[in-house]
Amino acid sequence: MQRENGPIPQICRMLRERISSGEYPPGTRLPTTREMAREYGVSLVTMSRAVNELKRERLISAASGSGIFVLSPPENRSSGNHFTAFIDNWRIIRNSSDESSGHYFAHLFDDMVLGIQERCRELKVDLELRFIPEDFYEEPGRIADFLHCYTEKATGVLAVNLDALPLIQEALPEIPLVFLHAGSYRAEHLRYNMILPDFYMTAFQAVSYLAEQGYRRIACVSGEMVPEAYCLRVNGYRDALTAHGFSPEEARVFLCGENLFQISECAERILELDPSERPDALFCLNDQRAIVMLETFRRHGLRVPEEIAVMGFDGSAAALRQSISTAPQPFRAMGIRGVETLLMLRRNPGIAPLFQMMIHPLFIGSTTRTERR
Numbered sequence: 001m002q003r004e005n006g007p008i009p010q011i012c013r014m015l016r017e018r019i020s021s022g023e024y025p026p027g028t029r030l031p032t033t034r035e036m037a038r039e040y041g042v043s044l045v046t047m048s049r050a051v052n053e054l055k056r057e058r059l060i061s062a063a064s065g066s067g068i069f070v071l072s073p074p075e076n077r078s079s080g081n082h083f084t085a086f087i088d089n090w091r092i093i094r095n096s097s098d099e100s101s102g103h104y105f106a107h108l109f110d111d112m113v114l115g116i117q118e119r120c121r122e123l124k125v126d127l128e129l130r131f132i133p134e135d136f137y138e139e140p141g142r143i144a145d146f147l148h149c150y151t152e153k154a155t156g157v158l159a160v161n162l163d164a165l166p167l168i169q170e171a172l173p174e175i176p177l178v179f180l181h182a183g184s185y186r187a188e189h190l191r192y193n194m195i196l197p198d199f200y201m202t203a204f205q206a207v208s209y210l211a212e213q214g215y216r217r218i219a220c221v222s223g224e225m226v227p228e229a230y231c232l233r234v235n236g237y238r239d240a241l242t243a244h245g246f247s248p249e250e251a252r253v254f255l256c257g258e259n260l261f262q263i264s265e266c267a268e269r270i271l272e273l274d275p276s277e278r279p280d281a282l283f284c285l286n287d288q289r290a291i292v293m294l295e296t297f298r299r300h301g302l303r304v305p306e307e308i309a310v311m312g313f314d315g316s317a318a319a320l321r322q323s324i325s326t327a328p329q330p331f332r333a334m335g336i337r338g339v340e341t342l343l344m345l346r347r348n349p350g351i352a353p354l355f356q357m358m359i360h361p362l363f364i365g366s367t368t369r370t371e372r373r
Helices: 007-020 033-040 044-056 090-094 099-122 140-149 165-171 187-191 199-212 228-243 260-271 287-299 317-321 331-347
Strands: 060-063 067-070 078-087 125-131 156-160 177-180 194-197 218-223 252-256 281-284 309-314 325-328 355-358
Touching (some): 007 033, 007 044, 067 099, 078 099, 078 331, 099 125, 140 165, 156 331, 165 177, 177 331, 187 194, 252 260, 260 287, 281 287, 287 317
Parallel strands (some): 078 125, 281 309, 309 325
Antiparallel strands (some): 060 067
């Protein structure tokens, strides 16, 4: 039995107060268990027990490797709609080239969860978050058992970044189901209720902006091992140049690996170019590249944006904090749209699958100049 004045009840009481006061509103991602243990001056085991206690009270949701989120208070939930959101962050981290890249993408995708929670709270939809386990895809029976376990009362399901789409659809034939996918478009997606980011049009929009500001030597910083998502961004880059009167020969793509050292080496290669041959603007296929490019150029005295402009891709918190111009992904809006689509499917059962692609307006920071001539 826990002592009333022991550390666990005290930590729970302080966290409840921070949640009820609005300091941690619904949808907030809390610090990690380790970070909170340091903040409250307790062991990791004690802090983990406090987190589990708040999970039992349904004040927070938490799963190893996926984050701790504040849930909507029970009094704001409606019994009319009960949605379950299944979230796969393990696949993102596991398929990334290194740990820093994995966590970079996982934090970006948190915005989808926040969008889902935000819209459910506004529409008084009862929401249950479930982070899938690492062994989820090991066998088809495991997938169906896990989904059935947490959808007994569900009136709608959101599948965030999950693979094995046919098996998931087959396991939940009677429940409205919407897939939110942070990857690139595939032909099979047309068979499902699917919401995706439009990588091609987002890249086209970013490069068009650079061209419209008068940049004439716009290069792209891509990856050595190019996934589908990067191919779409590169195609958007090339087509935007063509649409603005550039010849195909003027498209320049610099290749580099995914880790910070490899990106820095690529920046060094660009610095070594003769100024007359050096790009005057870089379109980077993610914000990690843009951040490292910016840091390397400034360390060597190359002025940004006066001598070279930098445009990122993703809209990460780190890029926004540094006022890096970037093409944000519409992940929060996708989460909101997913909830709205589920409600529409409930009102209109039996309609054909809905395939939706979304973009977000550019964020223009201090690394690009406007009306450059």
